[in-house]
Amino acid sequence: MALSHAILAALMDRPHSGYDLAKRFDGSVGFFWHASHQQIYRELSKLEQVGLLNAECIEQDGRPNKKLYSVNESGRQALQDWIETPSKVMALKDELLVKLFAGYVVPKDILLKEIKHHYRQHRTHLDTYQAEAQLYSQNLHQLSEAQKFQYATLRAGIHYETARLAWFEDVLKLLIY
Amino acid sequence: MALSHAILAALMDRPHSGYDLAKRFDGSVGFFWHASHQQIYRELSKLEQVGLLNAECIEQDGRPNKKLYSVNESGRQALQDWIETPSKVMALKDELLVKLFAGYVVPKDILLKEIKHHYRQHRTHLDTYQAEAQLYSQNLHQLSEAQKFQYATLRAGIHYETARLAWFEDVLKLLIY
């Protein structure tokens, strides 16, 4: 039930079209809850049908028309109810760790290459998050409540990526020697 | 396609019954790839059908009989092929972060309570991992290749949980002041 709530959370910030959401789910919100455009369009129709979202058709010239979705009062209430319901600690799922767990069945250099490739991607993520975090931390005392919460989630991303990078260095040492 | 590979990886270590696997997927392997017993039984039958696993019926007295599954040569080859295929960096999915992202719509103390509750659980996880890690680090130079790889995955868990705990303290500061 969480994609619908992630969508409500993103739309609370401001209204989006499906296309916009799909892109955002590749960025800020997407770093802790990813979804493909197919899933998003499906979910948006459902949420409109059950009356948690309003849709407004926007005609554009030179571009295809789009539907702007926004959260209505029922949607806000549904989101609040969900947030107030305690949730379990989520299990992590990580293919790379599965591979490493049985890593002794393949030549070591294949895994080392793979690890280094992941290292670079996590490094890039961390750089992105840190650049964005600077904008928040520079005027920490002028942040709105909403911004404080968004900054808090960004901090999670920074901690996560930093831990990953530290782990990669650990693993390289462990496997090389 | 990864549950099947996680099962192959766990069975490479040594043969298991479905029941054993289900428990293990609540522990060591399970910290980076969780699965319920229903999923595991379903997957084991499939893997046996396509010929990647062998099953042996073990009669027990005083207890129900069980099927011991082990990886055969095709299974080992399939696992190797999969490990050698590069994989994408996996997206994290975290309900708590979704909640925090829209946390401004509920009273702050509700979220603080939730965060503290999660904190305690992560603390427990970290303690478990660290206790297990000690067994490995104490005789680091006598570890088999397989054990080194397993220790590497455990280190990931330790980094992950440590980062989480540090983040929680960050968030509490950010939200309280």
Place this chain on the structure above:
DNA sequence: TAACCCATGTAACCTGTTACATGATTAA
């Protein structure tokens, strides 16, 4: 003129969750 961006969707399939179902043994 080829590739990419904007914008929306359908269909088939695979994966994961929840609920139900059985039945013997063992420990409190």
Place this chain on the structure above:
DNA sequence: TTAATCATGTAACAGGTTACATGGGTTA
């Protein structure tokens, strides 16, 4: 005698992925 552990499954449903489909406008 109640609950937990061992042991295996089925069925229905929800959630997620992959492939397919369309079509105008913009940039290289």
